[in-house]
Amino acid sequence: MSITAVALESASPLPCESDLQLLFSALNVAHFGGMLPGYRIVYNARLTSVAGRIAYKPPLIELSSSLLAAHPDHVEATMLHEMVHAWLHLNRLPSGHGMQFKRKMREVGLGSIYHSMPVGSRRSRRRYVLSCPRCKVELLRRQRPGSAVSCARCSPSRFNRRVQMAVREL
Ligand SMILES: [Zn+2]
Ligand SMILES: [Zn+2]
Known part of the structure:
Protein backbone atom coordinates (compact mmCIF):
# COMPACT_ATOMS: atom_id res chain seq x y z
CA MET A 1 0.00 0.00 0.00
CA ARG A 125 0.20 35.85 -4.52
CA ARG A 126 3.39 34.17 -5.58
CA ARG A 127 4.69 35.48 -8.88
CA TYR A 128 8.05 35.43 -10.56
CA VAL A 129 9.31 37.71 -13.28
CA LEU A 130 11.77 36.29 -15.77
CA SER A 131 13.66 38.91 -17.72
CA CYS A 132 16.10 38.65 -20.59
CA PRO A 133 19.33 40.63 -20.18
CA ARG A 134 19.51 41.26 -23.93
CA CYS A 135 16.06 41.93 -25.37
CA LYS A 136 14.57 42.87 -21.98
CA VAL A 137 11.43 40.82 -22.54
CA GLU A 138 9.66 40.06 -19.25
CA LEU A 139 7.58 36.97 -18.54
CA LEU A 140 5.32 36.42 -15.57
CA ARG A 141 5.38 32.96 -14.02
CA ARG A 142 3.54 31.39 -11.11
CA GLN A 143 6.44 29.10 -10.39
CA ARG A 144 10.13 29.66 -10.11
CA PRO A 145 11.82 27.76 -12.98
CA GLY A 146 13.39 24.54 -11.71
CA SER A 147 16.62 25.17 -13.62
CA ALA A 148 18.29 27.95 -15.58
CA VAL A 149 16.38 29.03 -18.67
CA SER A 150 17.46 31.28 -21.49
CA CYS A 151 15.41 33.68 -23.55
CA ALA A 152 13.28 31.89 -26.13
CA ARG A 153 13.29 34.94 -28.38
CA CYS A 154 17.05 35.49 -28.39
CA SER A 155 17.95 31.80 -28.43
CA PRO A 156 14.97 29.80 -29.67
CA SER A 157 16.60 26.43 -30.28
CA ARG A 158 18.95 25.87 -27.36
CA PHE A 159 19.99 27.05 -23.92
CA ASN A 160 22.32 30.04 -24.15
CA ARG A 161 23.93 31.26 -20.95
CA ARG A 162 24.48 34.76 -22.39
CA VAL A 163 20.74 35.35 -22.50
CA GLN A 164 19.92 33.47 -19.31
CA MET A 165 16.70 34.81 -17.87
CA ALA A 166 17.07 36.62 -14.56
CA VAL A 167 14.44 35.56 -12.04
CA ARG A 168 13.00 37.80 -9.37
CA GLU A 169 10.10 37.28 -7.06
CA LEU A 170 7.31 39.84 -7.20
ZN1 LIG B 1 5.97 25.37 9.43
ZN1 LIG C 1 15.85 37.98 -25.16
Whole structure:
Protein backbone atom coordinates (compact mmCIF):
# COMPACT_ATOMS: atom_id res chain seq x y z
CA MET A 1 0.00 0.00 0.00
CA SER A 2 1.40 3.36 -0.92
CA ILE A 3 1.38 6.20 1.55
CA THR A 4 -0.79 8.46 -0.56
CA ALA A 5 -3.39 5.73 -1.00
CA VAL A 6 -4.37 6.21 2.63
CA ALA A 7 -5.28 9.81 1.94
CA LEU A 8 -7.02 9.18 -1.34
CA GLU A 9 -9.20 6.15 -0.63
CA SER A 10 -12.09 8.16 0.69
CA ALA A 11 -15.42 9.28 -0.72
CA SER A 12 -15.33 12.69 0.93
CA PRO A 13 -12.77 15.12 -0.51
CA LEU A 14 -10.83 14.86 2.74
CA PRO A 15 -9.74 11.70 4.54
CA CYS A 16 -11.53 11.09 7.82
CA GLU A 17 -9.61 11.67 11.04
CA SER A 18 -8.86 7.99 11.60
CA ASP A 19 -7.32 7.84 8.12
CA LEU A 20 -5.24 10.88 9.04
CA GLN A 21 -3.99 8.93 12.03
CA LEU A 22 -2.98 6.08 9.70
CA LEU A 23 -1.32 8.52 7.34
CA PHE A 24 0.64 9.98 10.26
CA SER A 25 1.83 6.50 11.27
CA ALA A 26 2.79 5.60 7.69
CA LEU A 27 4.74 8.86 7.22
CA ASN A 28 6.35 8.44 10.64
CA VAL A 29 7.70 5.04 9.61
CA ALA A 30 8.64 6.12 6.09
CA HIS A 31 10.52 9.32 6.95
CA PHE A 32 11.26 9.46 10.67
CA GLY A 33 12.13 5.86 11.52
CA GLY A 34 8.91 5.69 13.58
CA MET A 35 10.60 7.91 16.16
CA LEU A 36 7.96 10.63 16.42
CA PRO A 37 5.70 10.29 19.45
CA GLY A 38 1.98 9.90 18.79
CA TYR A 39 0.20 13.08 17.82
CA ARG A 40 -3.53 13.57 17.78
CA ILE A 41 -4.56 14.72 14.30
CA VAL A 42 -7.72 16.78 14.00
CA TYR A 43 -9.44 19.02 11.51
CA ASN A 44 -10.13 22.58 12.50
CA ALA A 45 -12.54 24.42 10.20
CA ARG A 46 -11.88 27.76 11.92
CA LEU A 47 -8.17 27.53 11.16
CA THR A 48 -7.89 29.65 8.02
CA SER A 49 -4.60 31.52 8.37
CA VAL A 50 -2.54 28.39 7.74
CA ALA A 51 -3.25 24.95 6.28
CA GLY A 52 -1.74 23.22 9.28
CA ARG A 53 -0.28 23.87 12.70
CA ILE A 54 1.27 21.92 15.52
CA ALA A 55 1.26 22.02 19.32
CA TYR A 56 3.59 19.93 21.48
CA LYS A 57 1.84 19.82 24.87
CA PRO A 58 -0.35 17.90 24.39
CA PRO A 59 0.93 16.66 21.01
CA LEU A 60 -1.57 17.87 18.44
CA ILE A 61 -1.58 18.56 14.72
CA GLU A 62 -4.47 20.60 13.37
CA LEU A 63 -5.30 20.70 9.70
CA SER A 64 -7.51 23.35 8.20
CA SER A 65 -10.49 21.53 6.72
CA SER A 66 -11.72 24.77 5.17
CA LEU A 67 -8.51 25.42 3.24
CA LEU A 68 -7.71 21.79 2.45
CA ALA A 69 -11.20 20.92 1.22
CA ALA A 70 -10.35 22.85 -1.94
CA HIS A 71 -6.95 21.12 -2.17
CA PRO A 72 -7.27 17.58 -0.79
CA ASP A 73 -4.06 16.71 -2.63
CA HIS A 74 -2.22 18.97 -0.16
CA VAL A 75 -3.18 16.97 2.92
CA GLU A 76 -0.16 14.71 2.92
CA ALA A 77 2.37 17.49 2.33
CA THR A 78 0.72 19.66 4.98
CA MET A 79 0.90 16.83 7.48
CA LEU A 80 4.50 16.09 6.55
CA HIS A 81 5.39 19.76 7.01
CA GLU A 82 4.00 19.68 10.55
CA MET A 83 5.79 16.40 11.18
CA VAL A 84 9.10 18.04 10.30
CA HIS A 85 8.33 20.54 13.06
CA ALA A 86 7.59 17.58 15.37
CA TRP A 87 10.93 16.04 14.42
CA LEU A 88 12.81 19.29 15.16
CA HIS A 89 11.06 19.50 18.52
CA LEU A 90 11.92 15.87 19.33
CA ASN A 91 15.58 16.49 18.54
CA ARG A 92 15.67 19.83 20.36
CA LEU A 93 16.63 21.60 17.18
CA PRO A 94 15.65 25.21 16.51
CA SER A 95 11.99 25.51 15.57
CA GLY A 96 10.80 27.57 12.64
CA HIS A 97 11.77 27.27 9.02
CA GLY A 98 15.53 27.59 9.36
CA MET A 99 18.40 25.57 7.97
CA GLN A 100 17.60 22.36 9.91
CA PHE A 101 13.98 22.53 8.86
CA LYS A 102 14.90 22.90 5.20
CA ARG A 103 17.44 20.10 5.32
CA LYS A 104 14.94 17.66 6.82
CA MET A 105 12.25 18.96 4.48
CA ARG A 106 14.35 18.03 1.46
CA GLU A 107 15.11 14.65 3.02
CA VAL A 108 11.41 13.80 3.29
CA GLY A 109 10.81 15.06 -0.24
CA LEU A 110 8.94 18.28 0.42
CA GLY A 111 9.48 20.86 -2.29
CA SER A 112 8.74 24.05 -0.42
CA ILE A 113 8.10 25.36 3.07
CA TYR A 114 4.85 26.91 1.95
CA HIS A 115 2.62 24.00 2.86
CA SER A 116 1.83 25.65 6.14
CA MET A 117 0.87 28.88 4.43
CA PRO A 118 -2.69 29.70 3.39
CA VAL A 119 -3.39 27.63 0.32
CA GLY A 120 -5.43 30.36 -1.33
CA SER A 121 -2.99 33.19 -0.93
CA ARG A 122 -0.07 30.98 -1.84
CA ARG A 123 -1.74 30.30 -5.15
CA SER A 124 -2.73 33.85 -5.88
CA ARG A 125 0.20 35.85 -4.52
CA ARG A 126 3.39 34.17 -5.58
CA ARG A 127 4.69 35.48 -8.88
CA TYR A 128 8.05 35.43 -10.56
CA VAL A 129 9.31 37.71 -13.28
CA LEU A 130 11.77 36.29 -15.77
CA SER A 131 13.66 38.91 -17.72
CA CYS A 132 16.10 38.65 -20.59
CA PRO A 133 19.33 40.63 -20.18
CA ARG A 134 19.51 41.26 -23.93
CA CYS A 135 16.06 41.93 -25.37
CA LYS A 136 14.57 42.87 -21.98
CA VAL A 137 11.43 40.82 -22.54
CA GLU A 138 9.66 40.06 -19.25
CA LEU A 139 7.58 36.97 -18.54
CA LEU A 140 5.32 36.42 -15.57
CA ARG A 141 5.38 32.96 -14.02
CA ARG A 142 3.54 31.39 -11.11
CA GLN A 143 6.44 29.10 -10.39
CA ARG A 144 10.13 29.66 -10.11
CA PRO A 145 11.82 27.76 -12.98
CA GLY A 146 13.39 24.54 -11.71
CA SER A 147 16.62 25.17 -13.62
CA ALA A 148 18.29 27.95 -15.58
CA VAL A 149 16.38 29.03 -18.67
CA SER A 150 17.46 31.28 -21.49
CA CYS A 151 15.41 33.68 -23.55
CA ALA A 152 13.28 31.89 -26.13
CA ARG A 153 13.29 34.94 -28.38
CA CYS A 154 17.05 35.49 -28.39
CA SER A 155 17.95 31.80 -28.43
CA PRO A 156 14.97 29.80 -29.67
CA SER A 157 16.60 26.43 -30.28
CA ARG A 158 18.95 25.87 -27.36
CA PHE A 159 19.99 27.05 -23.92
CA ASN A 160 22.32 30.04 -24.15
CA ARG A 161 23.93 31.26 -20.95
CA ARG A 162 24.48 34.76 -22.39
CA VAL A 163 20.74 35.35 -22.50
CA GLN A 164 19.92 33.47 -19.31
CA MET A 165 16.70 34.81 -17.87
CA ALA A 166 17.07 36.62 -14.56
CA VAL A 167 14.44 35.56 -12.04
CA ARG A 168 13.00 37.80 -9.37
CA GLU A 169 10.10 37.28 -7.06
CA LEU A 170 7.31 39.84 -7.20
ZN1 LIG B 1 5.97 25.37 9.43
ZN1 LIG C 1 15.85 37.98 -25.16
